Amino acid sequence: xxxxxxxxxxxxxxxxxxxxxxxxxxxxxxxxxxxxxxxxxxxxxxxxxxxxxxxxxxxxxxxxxxxxxxxxxxxxxxxxxxxxxxxxxxxxxxxxxxxxxxxxxxxxx
Amino acid sequence: xxxxxxxxxxxxxxxxxxxxxxxxxxxxxxxxxxxxxxxxxxxxxxxxxxxxxxxxxxxxxxxxxxxxxxxxxxxxxxxxxxxxxxxxxxxxxxxxxxxxxxxxxxxxxxxxx
Numbered sequence: 001x002x003x004x005x006x007x008x009x010x011x012x013x014x015x016x017x018x019x020x021x022x023x024x025x026x027x028x029x030x031x032x033x034x035x036x037x038x039x040x041x042x043x044x045x046x047x048x049x050x051x052x053x054x055x056x057x058x059x060x061x062x063x064x065x066x067x068x069x070x071x072x073x074x075x076x077x078x079x080x081x082x083x084x085x086x087x088x089x090x091x092x093x094x095x096x097x098x099x100x101x102x103x104x105x106x107x108x109x
Numbered sequence: 110x111x112x113x114x115x116x117x118x119x120x121x122x123x124x125x126x127x128x129x130x131x132x133x134x135x136x137x138x139x140x141x142x143x144x145x146x147x148x149x150x151x152x153x154x155x156x157x158x159x160x161x162x163x164x165x166x167x168x169x170x171x172x173x174x175x176x177x178x179x180x181x182x183x184x185x186x187x188x189x190x191x192x193x194x195x196x197x198x199x200x201x202x203x204x205x206x207x208x209x210x211x212x213x214x215x216x217x218x219x220x221x222x
Contacts, residue, residue, distance in 0.1 A: 004151070006151075035210075040215070041216070042199050042201070042214050042215050042216055043152070043213050045210045045211070045212075088152070090152075090210075095159070096157070096167065096168075097210075099151040099152040099153070100151055101149055
């Protein structure tokens, strides 16, 4: 399967700080998705990106589809305690999505 | 709105036992998927059903079978469970194909001893 490298693996930040994470691949993807997973729950879709260079926001979240189509970035501004969870990127290759290994975010009040 | 419902939520099996994980969606989605999630490995696709009446292998299909019972239901069967199948299993659905992303269920945590 396709390999997606997601970094960082984990982050510990103070409430109010901004967060950046990214996902890279050796393959070109047609679509990038960003999901958040809370403990004991399934992933929930945050943002979908469909074109190279696309920049999309969802509240305090902003994601970008890299120009090379091999990477994507997610930024969270002014973090709050409920941002805690695991964030996954997913890239579409053919008719399947491949998932990154996740970034675990801890927000310290 | 129930979305995607998975049963059971937890299960412990002995090696060699069989079981079926159930999944149902009420969003009239055409496509359904089974993923497994292991620590440090992300989510990996086991099988998917692009539409009612079709099923295809994903990245890690060995040791599993699936049935798309109707448009709503997509089950995953372990015929002879092995410790390597200890994982959290997620069912997901999408309107048509994968392009618009999935709606996930809350998962089944399976332990094989």
